[in-house]
Structures are given as C-alpha cells and as structure tokens.
Amino acid sequence: MHAFTLTKEQRDQMVIAIQEYYIREKQEEIGNIEAGFLLDFFMEKIAPTFYNQGIRDAHQFVSEKVEDLFELEKMG
Template sequence: MTIQIAKEARKEAITSIERYARENFPEPIGSLEADSLLTFFLEEIGPLVYNKAVTDVQERLQARIMEVDIEVHEAEFQYWRKHDAKRQKR
C-alpha cells in the first residue's frame, strides 16, 4: 500500500525537504530532487511508520476495551442479596 498525502501537504513537505537540505548539506537540492526524496521516503519508510501507528492504536484500543469490562460490569444474581440486606436493616 503506497501512502498518499494531500497535494498541499506534499508541497509543504517538498519545501521543508528543500530547506533541510539548504541548512544541513553543502549543496542545496531542487524541488524535483526533494519530490523524488519524498516519494522514496513515503514508499520505503512510510509503511514502517504507518504500521507502528496502527500497532499503537490497536494497543490503546485493547487497553480501553479491557477498561470497559471494569466500567460496565454488573454483578449477577444480586436480587436476593439486596433483598436480604434490606431485611436485615429493618
């Protein structure tokens, strides 16, 4: 699965890559090179980041599901216990 980003986000990413190259490398790169580099990162490294995010979400959802049991659990067969407790109070 190729990760796609919106056109405007892609433009901003390319601009950011160009600036990074200008400030950190001896030779600046143009928008064509920055676009190629972005494509490479999205195809090669993007799935790694995406899969990690999916795993993180799954773990958080699983933890939340475990909490739901605690939050909404109702004890079973409570009628007689409540009934007997009321009788003892009288």
C-alpha cells in the same frame, strides 16, 4: 496496503521541508524534482514502518480501553 496519498499542498510543504533540510544540514541546494524523488522514496520505503507502528499503538490503546470497559461490568 494502499499507497499513501498527499494533497498537492501537503506534497509541496514536504518538498520545501526537504529542501530546507538540505540547505540547513548539508549547505546544499536541491531542486523540486530531486526533493520530490526523495519524498517518493521515503513514502514508499520508510513511511509504511511508521504507519504500521501507529496501527499497532492504536490497537494496543483500544484494546486497553476495551479491557477497562469490562471492569465496569456489574456483578449479580
């Protein structure tokens, strides 16, 4: 599987979200570099699990819709 890529704007927004989380939940400040390392870790180790679940969910949805199409077949 290919590595996930983000635009600079997406990455910046996620880094800010991580920093805001640390302030809100842990009352700690972390810098851009530390937040970026955390984001890299999540993208490498955790994001593929959610991505794969999304693929499985989409496959199931599409499969159900294909089955619905077969129900529309005309007999005779």
